[in-house]
Amino acid sequence: MTLQPSLRPLMVAGRPDAPNTLDIFLDFVCPYSAKMARTIDTLVKPKFSPGGEYDGKVKLLFRLQVQPWHSASTLTHEAALAVARVSPENFWKFSLALFEHQDEYFDIPTSHLTPLQIREKLAKLAATIIPADKVEQFKDLLALKSSPNGGVAVTDDLKYNIKYARQNGIHVSPTCLWDGLVANEISSGWGEKEWSEFLKNKIAI
Template sequence: MALQPSLQSALVIAGKYDAPHTLDIFLDYVCPFSAKLALAIDGVLKPLFAPGGKYAGKVKVIFRNQVQPWHGSSTFVHEAGLAVARVAPEQFWTFSLALFANQREYYDIPVSTLTPTQIREKLAELVSESIGEDKAAPFKDLLTLKSTPNGGVDVTDDLKYTIKFSRQNGIHVSPTVLWDGLIANEISSSWGEKEWTEFLEKKVAV
């Protein structure tokens, strides 16, 4: 499926953009099941799609930000991911894994007494810890309210893009996985190497 050009270098987290097969994986940073699937992406899929892997050049994985507004911090954590995609696209997945590892800090109760500014400051600290102190300042600048009173931040348009993409494709929950544009309901966050290997053996045709 298509991906906004400015996000291609960050959100294609495994394989190459011109690979013929596509796994679109819709994840929410504060969803525990998304965190489980993220570990499978990192440990199972990325090696298979990397140079020298069994499916190198055949399959790509696109990270799809799935904002779930029933979690109060979901918008803020996805803004953070998209800001890192701008500041350090090559480290987007590294930051995403760090955010998944620390997701409990952004659950509903832990953030219930924090202001939006405080949540963004907390995320900037995670940026500094996970991908480098030099990335924190430009990251914070992208998430600073500085236009009209209701104009959002510098990655609001990217956030709108990801939300509109999910809506028009009927994606409601995370994780949801598409194979070549169609929802693959059989894929589970609990899948390990065995299940993914069997799935790919059936699906990869080129």
């Protein structure tokens, strides 16, 4: 229910002092995660935003759930973390763009691309979302370090997300936590009715 300072943009709705927390673990190359992200954006997020039904009651945290059996999963998540650094106000917008373009990062479409080529492709997508003067900073954050196995500038942020998921026993996406406990009843197939009933039962007005 907390975030290290560099990951504050992962709170995509609500107020930091809200008494309830909804964590959503999503993978950018998971079709079910994409479905839930769209629902969260259109049906759930507005309820926690200023003027919403549960404004001040719930904060919504997006937890990046890297699934290594998808070869490009790590690279897409690194890109999102880079956007969180250089243009935090556009983190959620870029995340939605990744979900909309996720089929371009599936295993077969990326099988003939090198990691550097995939990162360049991600930079082109980021350039459609973030300010033009931030694109080079974005690319710099995804440039490999001088150490042969040192990762990139956002590797530590990536590790934080992975470690957080591991210590909470999160294995698949999407997975949701309500106030720190896994809410197995939440499904990517939920619509307005299911979400409204869930929140009504969980939140004391």
